[in-house]
Amino acid sequence: xxxxxxxxxxxxxxxxxxxxxxxxxxxxxxxxxxxxxxxxxxxxxxxxxxxxxxxxxxxxxxxxxxxxxxxxxxxxxxxxxxxxxxxxxxxxxxxxxxxxxxxxxxxxxxxxxxxxxxxxxxxxxxxxxxxxxxxxxxxxxxxxxxxxxxxxxxxxxxxxxxxxxxxxxxxxxxxxxxxxxxxxxxxxxxxxxxxxxxxxxxxxxxxxxxxxxxxxxxxxxxxxxxxxxxxxxxx
Amino acid sequence: xxxxxxxxxxxxxxxxxxxxxxxxxxxxxxxxxxxxxxxxxxxxxxxxxxxxxxxxxxxxxxxxxxxxxxxxxxxxxxxxxxxxxxxxxxxxxxxxxxxxxxxxxxxxxxxxxxxxxxxxxxxxxxxxxxxxxxxxxxxxxxxxxxxxxxxxxxxxxxxxxxxxxxxxxxxxxxxxxxxxxxxxxxxxxxxxxxxxxxxxxxxxxxxxxxxxxxxxxxxxxxxxxxxxxxxxxxx
DNA sequence: GCATGTGAATAGATTCACAGCG
DNA sequence: CGCTGTGAATCTATTCACATGC
Numbered sequence: 001x002x003x004x005x006x007x008x009x010x011x012x013x014x015x016x017x018x019x020x021x022x023x024x025x026x027x028x029x030x031x032x033x034x035x036x037x038x039x040x041x042x043x044x045x046x047x048x049x050x051x052x053x054x055x056x057x058x059x060x061x062x063x064x065x066x067x068x069x070x071x072x073x074x075x076x077x078x079x080x081x082x083x084x085x086x087x088x089x090x091x092x093x094x095x096x097x098x099x100x101x102x103x104x105x106x107x108x109x110x111x112x113x114x115x116x117x118x119x120x121x122x123x124x125x126x127x128x129x130x131x132x133x134x135x136x137x138x139x140x141x142x143x144x145x146x147x148x149x150x151x152x153x154x155x156x157x158x159x160x161x162x163x164x165x166x167x168x169x170x171x172x173x174x175x176x177x178x179x180x181x182x183x184x185x186x187x188x189x190x191x192x193x194x195x196x197x198x199x200x201x202x203x204x205x206x207x208x209x210x211x212x213x214x215x216x217x218x219x220x221x222x223x224x225x226x227x228x229x230x231x232x233x234x235x
Numbered sequence: 236x237x238x239x240x241x242x243x244x245x246x247x248x249x250x251x252x253x254x255x256x257x258x259x260x261x262x263x264x265x266x267x268x269x270x271x272x273x274x275x276x277x278x279x280x281x282x283x284x285x286x287x288x289x290x291x292x293x294x295x296x297x298x299x300x301x302x303x304x305x306x307x308x309x310x311x312x313x314x315x316x317x318x319x320x321x322x323x324x325x326x327x328x329x330x331x332x333x334x335x336x337x338x339x340x341x342x343x344x345x346x347x348x349x350x351x352x353x354x355x356x357x358x359x360x361x362x363x364x365x366x367x368x369x370x371x372x373x374x375x376x377x378x379x380x381x382x383x384x385x386x387x388x389x390x391x392x393x394x395x396x397x398x399x400x401x402x403x404x405x406x407x408x409x410x411x412x413x414x415x416x417x418x419x420x421x422x423x424x425x426x427x428x429x430x431x432x433x434x435x436x437x438x439x440x441x442x443x444x445x446x447x448x449x450x451x452x453x454x455x456x457x458x459x460x461x462x463x464x465x466x467x468x469x470x
Numbered sequence: 471g472c473a474t475g476t477g478a479a480t481a482g483a484t485t486c487a488c489a490g491c492g
Numbered sequence: 493c494g495c496t497g498t499g500a501a502t503c504t505a506t507t508c509a510c511a512t513g514c
Contacts, residue, residue, distance in 0.1 A: 013505060019438040023417065037473065046419040049473095050507055057475055065514050066472045082438050083445025090437070101336030105433070113437050152440055175447065176440040182258065184281040192443040194436050198340070201429050202325070202348050203254040203317050205387055205411040208427040210318025212410065248483060272495065284495095285485055292497055300491045300496045 089116035094157030159183035324351035329392030338366035394418035
């Protein structure tokens, strides 16, 4: 069977939710539950039922009317769609606090991902063992990527190094990058980039915190707001 | 002057970009540049110029036609809007790999945030020093929050503990939460919640990586896709 | 009968394009 | 003239509501 149906292109917002359903379904499967309704799945994933149905409908008609979705089957469909039927080796660049934590983080290699190389620009770190792997020189990046079939790069360097590291990852043939550095990096077409930024997340929280305070002060009522945000780019 | 203009409510998507502009403007200010055009700012922030102008227009008309925006002034406007004119003490719950990394992460306390307490459920960790702070018992959470005026909670526990910790944070009076645990947690109205999930980010990358491979195989061309995603909730 | 799947309706975000102003 | 600020147009996502089919 092919890795993936060549179906209609799935909306970005839906793709971003598939991992939530995937996790929710795994938890459900572990409880030996065989079918779920869109409403149950919605509760577990923290969204609403209509969204679940619409999202799943992009994958095909895999539910049974009057019954719901077969958990194991839906899991198989989603993991194929997400490309989780194979293992993705990952390289972490920048073995500081965060890089080390990521290297040690068990849940990282959760399903389908494994940290396969660690590199750092600082020679003092080379040879050090972190999470069972030896830290290599940044210069050996291209070799490591080629030899270990690495497809995903994680940037955990200081902001100043981020663009340079990105370029090196791209040159080494990586086309999926997760950037933890607080810097905007640009990538050529055909490379996917997602970013995770602590300071940004805190600042967004700060906005709403301050808003609540200020609205309270002027006697207004904070309405229900459902925020959503994430950031990535595939050029 | 008031902490914040009581202007029109700013769209969520715009709020999520204000931190990007804030960072870009800080970098610009450090280079002693006094004005920026929407186009320059757009390049630095990785968005397009029309978006910058529209976003900034929600804050008021602070640009000068034919010239651009005064960097320092705009910085002041945005930091007021984001509530960064004051310091937000933060508590980190769960001092495992990730929690430790966050506690040590310098850029965390970047601007306006400071880690003020660390708590963990494991008694073995109590008294340990991480990033200059002593790890306290989870039970003392409410006291710490009250005594140190903590407003933001960061969850870095295993998934299984996340909802329980969330409830405790809320009970302690916290109304802004950043969740790193790979679990959906629910919060009562009036509490802001954002989440950062490694596995989810990797799985999204995996989707597009797999898509490129599969499209290539069937001879189609991957179009320019500009993804965007983040996730939060203020109920 | 009951829950899916989906067109149609609505809401929200992005982009365009240009009037307005320094 | 150049760049902002903004209505209008477009595109994307969410939600509704119900026909469909097990």
